[in-house]
Amino acid sequence: MTSTLAIVVSLLLLMYLAYRGITVLLLAPLMAALAVLLSGDISFFLPIYTDTFMKALSGYVLQFLPIFLLGALFGQLMADSGAAHTISRWIVERLGHKHAIVTVVLACSVLTYGGVSLFVVAFAIYPIARDLFRTADIPKRLVPASVALGSFTFTMTALPGTPAIQNAIPIPYYGTNVFAAPGLGIIGAAIMLGGGLWWLRSREAAARLRSEGYGHHTEVDSAADEKGEEESGPMSRMPLFLAILPLLLVVGINALFTYIVFPNMALAFLTERFPNVSPEKMTGLWALIVALMVACATLIVSRLGHWRDLRETVNKGVFGFMLPLFNTASEVGYGAVIASLAGFAIIRDAVLNVAPGNPLISEAVAMNVLAGITGSSSGGLSIALQTLGSDYLRMAQEAGISPELLHRVAVMAAGGFDTLPHCGAIITLLSICNLTHRQSYLNIAAVTMGVPLVALISVITLGTMFGSF
Template sequence: MTSTLAIVVSLLLLMYFAYRGVTVLILAPLMAGLAVLLSGDIGLMLPIYTSTFMSALSNYVLQFLPIFLLGALFGQLMADSGAANTLARWIVQVIGEKHAVATVVVACALLTYGGVSLFVVAFAIYPIARSLFRAAHIPKRLIPAAIALGSFTFTMTAMPGTPAIQNAIPIPYFGTNVFAAPGLGIIASIIMLAGGLWWLHGRVAKAHANGEGYGEHDESAEQAEGGQGQADGRYSIMPLPLALLPLLLVVGVNALFVYAVFPNVDFSFLAEPFPQVSPQRIVGLWSLIIALVVACTALILVRLGRWGNLKETVNKGVFGFMLPLFNTASEVGYGAVIAGLAGFAIIRDAVLNVAPNNPLISEAVAMNVLAGITGSSSGGLSIALQTLGADYLRMAEEMGISTELLHRVAVMAAGGMDTLPHCGAIITLLSICKLTHRQSYLNIAAVTMLFPLLALAVVITLGTLFGSF
């Protein structure tokens, strides 16, 4: 009982200090150490840190470093080449300035589904959203929710083939790929998109009925920054087909290797030199790595001779992956320590018995709770799979549940409660938009939690009745 209470206390403190802005790189090992201390195992603290915490952290880095690195590099290349700006402006032309909310959502969705980091998307789309919302007399306070709907929801967790790190994390645990349960993913995406747009359009109509417009905001500093940045590559324009090419390559090359190339390869030659490698569990990651390499290479080549400073862009992109990777890896290390404490058995059994006849429900609860506590979909998902992934895989196999369905439910659940007020992505988004939680958080919560949780319930119901499709 003491050990279980120690775990709860450390989790609550982790959530509190994360909300206060303390970096997880320090917070995770400290809170893990506190849990060990309160459990009465003070003599084991250093061995647990060096052997359990650091071992789990390093294993996570070993598995996912290429995905984080290539994803960050690709996002920076898309921003500095002008491709992100070109695509955003093209969507504005296609959908029209009269449909400002839908334009912002679709622009964010296209870029994030194509592999551009959600933070890069937020920075790239915000100036365009600001202009559109002001022209349409839509309250500025709704901009963060529109960006969040397009960036933090269906393209992150539900759309089949999305290269988001959240969609890659379950691959080595379940032996799946990023296209897992495509039909269910598409249905969930429609629910999230339609529900989110319905909510935002309702807020716009209510604001107009109350005579509320864009509002008075001091944006002189932002406009000065925008004006100074016009010479920067990220604000330049490139031909639309070339801007679309990298996004198509990320999804297309990935699908090619998942469905056509690797299924026809005999991996028996790996048995002797790499006996620890299980190709069936890792080819999904290999496919994503190849797709990102091809897309980055193509993007560099199509802009060859037109880069402002290619070396600086590459360096910035590569350096940018380190903090997100080690933040998440530190949370995985924390989860490994917690899973090794005696009190965790009580928590694990309670979670696994939420719905003993349907592990999908138990899995959804575990992912949601941990993502909510950590304020991170990738962090919560990683901790949950680190501690409970093998149990869910065993239960699914015993009950004949598809691992693809297990994958999709896990990823979608991690994108449910992850956007609580202490979420780092939400804090960053509000900072970019120069708005506060009081002004914008309610609408962000509606589009990033209410409708994703509804979509998750629908997927679990359909998956239970009809299986994965």
């Protein structure tokens, strides 16, 4: 009981201190150490850190470093080449200020589904969204929710093939790929998009009845404005086809290697030289790595002679992957330490028995809770799979549930309570928009937690009734 209480105390402190802005890089090992001390396992303090914590952290880095690195590089190349700006401007020109909310949501979703970083999208789209909302006289407080709907929801967790790191994390645990349960993913995405747009349009209509308007705001010259001004220069004049081509390559090449190339290759010979490699569990990651490499190379080659400073862009993208990777890896190390404590058995059994006979519900609860506590969908997902992934896979096999359905439910669930107020992405988004939690958080919560929860329940229901499709 003491060990279980120690785990709960450390989790609550992790959530509170993360909300106060302390980096998870420091919090994760400190809170893991606190849990060990409070549980009375003082004699195991140093071995648990050097063996359990660091082994889990380093294992995660080894497995997912290429995805984080290539994803960050691709996002930076899309931003600095002007491709992201070209695509977003094209959507704006087609839809216009009369459909400002839909325009912003679609611009964000196209970029994030193509593999552009959530933060790059927020910086790139905010100046456009601000001008659209001001022209349409829509309250500025709805801008963050519009960006969040297009960036933090269906393109991150539901749409099949999305290169978001959240969609890649379950692959080595379940032996799946990023296209897992495509039919259910599309249904979930449609519910998120449709429900989110309905909510935002209803808030817009209510504001018009009150004659609220855009509001009086002191617009500060932020990094987003500077980025937008830079992209309005020569680099932004990129042909639309070249701007969209890298996005198509990420999804297309990923699908090509996932469904055609790797399945038709005899990969058993790899285990002779690499006995620890399981090809059937790794081809999903390999396909994503190849797709991101080709997309990055295409962007560089297609814009040769047009880059302001290609070396600076590459360096910025490569350096930009380190903090997100090690933040998540530290949380995985924390989860490994927690899982090694005696009190975790009580918590594990309670979670696994939430819905006996249906591991999908138990998995959804575990992912939501841990994502909420850590304020990170990737962090919560990684901790849950690190500690419970093998249990869920076993339970699913016993219940006749496909790993693909487990994959999709896990990713969608992790994209639920991850956007609680202490979430770093939400804090950053509000900072970019120069708004506060009080002004905008209710609408953010509605489109990133409320509507996705409905989508998750729908997918679990359909998956339980009809299986994975």
